Amino acid sequence: MASSLSLLCIILCFSSLSVSFSEILLLPLTHSLSKTQFNSTHHLLKSISYRSASRFQGHHQRRQVSLPLSPGSDYTLSFTLGSDPPQLISLYMDTGSDLVWFPCSPFECILCEGKYNPSTTPPPPKVHKNATVPCKSRACSAVHSSLSSSDLCAISRCPLESIEMSDCSSFSCPPFYYAYADGSLIARLYKDILSVPNSVQPSLLLPNFTFGCAHTALGEPIGVAGFGRGLLSLPAQLSSFSPQLGNQFSYCLVSHSFDQDRVRHPSPLILGRYNEKEKDLGNDGAGFVYTSMLENRKHPYFYCVGLDGISVGRRTIPTADTLKRVDGRGNGGMVVDSGTTFTMLPASLYNKVVTEFGRRVGRVHERAIDVEDKTGLGPCYYYDKVVNVPAVVLHFVGNGSRVVLPRRNYFYEFIDSDKKRNVGCFMLMDGGDDADLSGGPGATLGNYQQQGFEVVYDLEKRRVGFARRHCASLWDTLNRT
Template sequence: MSLLALPLLAFLSIFLTPTTAVSSSTLQLARSHSVTPNAGAPLSAWAASVAAQSAADTARIVSMLTSGAGPLTTRAKPKPKNRANPPVPIAPGRQILSIPNYIARAGLGTPAQTLLVAIDPSNDAAWVPCSACAGCAASSPSFSPTQSSTYRTVPCGSPQCAQVPSPSCPAGVGSSCGFNLTYAASTFQAVLGQDSLALENNVVVSYTFGCLRVVSGNSVPPQGLIGFGRGPLSFLSQTKDTYGSVFSYCLPNYRSSNFSGTLKLGPIGQPKRIKTTPLLYNPHRPSLYYVNMIGIRVGSNVVQVPQSALAFNPVTGSGTIIDAGTMFTRLAAPVYAAVRDAFRGRVRTPVAPPLGGFDTCYNVTVSVPTVTFMFAGAVAVTLPEENVMIHSSSGGVACLAMAAGPSDGVNAALNVLASMQQQNQRVLFDVANGRVGFSRELCTA
């Protein structure tokens, strides 16, 4: 599917209906919800916009599995400061910047220059558009290094230069370190620099990031990105002595335009009652957050899925990751087929024609069963209807908001639990203690 349709992402917020707020008291919600579409509603623009996002998800999954991040610099347990840190407000980028990522306000440089940066747990290096960037969005703010008294370039031969993908040092040791990177359907060239970075009132001195010089493609977040992956130049690694390699987020509903979600940094202030599952480490994909998903329920019944399609295996690439940059959950083909068939069996209503990349759609009233992801450690995350179904603008069609992953290659074995299925939940990433946690929390306003 072509990514030339990506500008249609701006339509997604127009052609999707608002949802009802959900209770924050428990992960286990009602067993079924009623969906009453209005048959015959115009669907062409909505279907095109959803198809564009589906294509963007595919490109993202391919790029994050093929762009190496280098080995982790250390796996020693850090010692963070014993204090709570101010939460960082986050918002869906769809309404504000027409991107699928969630965003936060960042202050870069001295004096601080404000940018709305994407928060991406599956990437490492941070990068922002800099002055005179060729191919960057002309209508969006950029960072001016010359206007910051604390900016400096990172030289070739430095440890940081060795940690970026495809470093470039044509002028030799001591010159500015450059690097190339692929992000979804885009590629870019950047120069490595350092400056003061502030997320809310959390200030990091001499943060290392890429200053974008040349961008090709339209999937790069227009005001930059901060990577919260596990690699050496990620936010976690650069701030491990301050925040202890711990963070969590609560993602608001993607149709919201409010900064009502929060990113919490450090172990202090995280939920005390939260069920956790072990965090797994894949040496071939060291930046990604793997967990052991052991089963899926549709309604009260466990779906019959081959365990080989769920089992974590770094050699074959199989397993499950938590990702907030992909919008719709992608399941390995045999897993998705089993979930889809179980879902259709519970609904017991003929499906409508596929739309926007989704093959389980309805244009009549249906009762929507819950979907539960089951993880090692007796952790079960049950999704409410708003995390399961995507709706057309007038309610004409409602579709199961999941799809099958690629049919072949290393990506075919991967299950990606995406942002729509995480919204209005607190997801904890405790790398220091090797765990990921889930706790229901309403953060949509």
């Protein structure tokens, strides 16, 4: 009787998995930032522009992960961890990180300056001590920057004879250190069941999912769901379980203008591939334009692409060769990044772009220098009723890979609270002198400029695609199937 029940359980389990495998996984992304969190629009934009610049500069230092410690325009998603009992965790979705991690209990926060209050903050998840990852595992080596398993087991005090016999399974992977733009942490690797929610089918259970638990952090940490190109990222672990779901993912960020009242739908995060022709996307059924992923040996988890030029109005400004490719030292290319808010360009390209933009707008409208100082953006211009701005187009390397940005993606309009005047600011930022960008990407495509597009990461064909979409409608369409 017991064996019959076991067989029935196995059949039912595999039946539920086959349903999940045959469909996409549709997850809701929630935008985490609102104007109400700040004293003024100036403060909002200044904070976000500062964080975008800090994250971009951190990519050119010896940083392993970037975190949204200061307020930023990031998107969260939720999972359930474990089964005894299951614990809900909310994480930031980040294509610039290759690890899923979050603070765990017991947790010590150093120099949090009152931001982290254990009495008012929900307690971090607890993990079972017997769920640690062995020192002699690919996961342990990956999180320790490919340090050999023998070295790691020696650090874990596995006896020499056991190391020689590859018999260190009872010795845990040693703690690892992660540094980021404005903090750091020490964490351990664990394994447990991860339940991935799905809006169109039952949740998918991933057994033995590997993740990092931070027990000590300098600065208030916020957990991250890494979607980068690494062994421990969520897509990579999902791919080992179901290649159909893990080899491609996409998201479509609902346009928000930092106003939560405008956002009536979540932004869809789609794991797996759906047939565009079978879905009634209406006027949003435009096909994707693709550009190839570039390999980056220094930052292998980045989604790097080549940027060929930027058009402002009718003038196309070509980029330097460093933005079209990545060299052996990790220099160059443009990173498509869900965790950076504003697009960052090298100074040489940025100056040419804003000069052309200013030539067209500045001859009609008054420059708002004081607003530029208060927001970190520019150029900014005052206007009375309406302001005409030139179109901005990104030209990626590849045959006809051009992406026309909607106006609201690169020109932010608001009321200057000091002068009570309408003002608009250009939203692509100066990433710094080209000489200071060695050892990292030449540019970053931020999530604000990705709004209103379905951005697809095709890991099987090593390409990134863009298609204009009404993201709220896409959520409704996929959620009905």
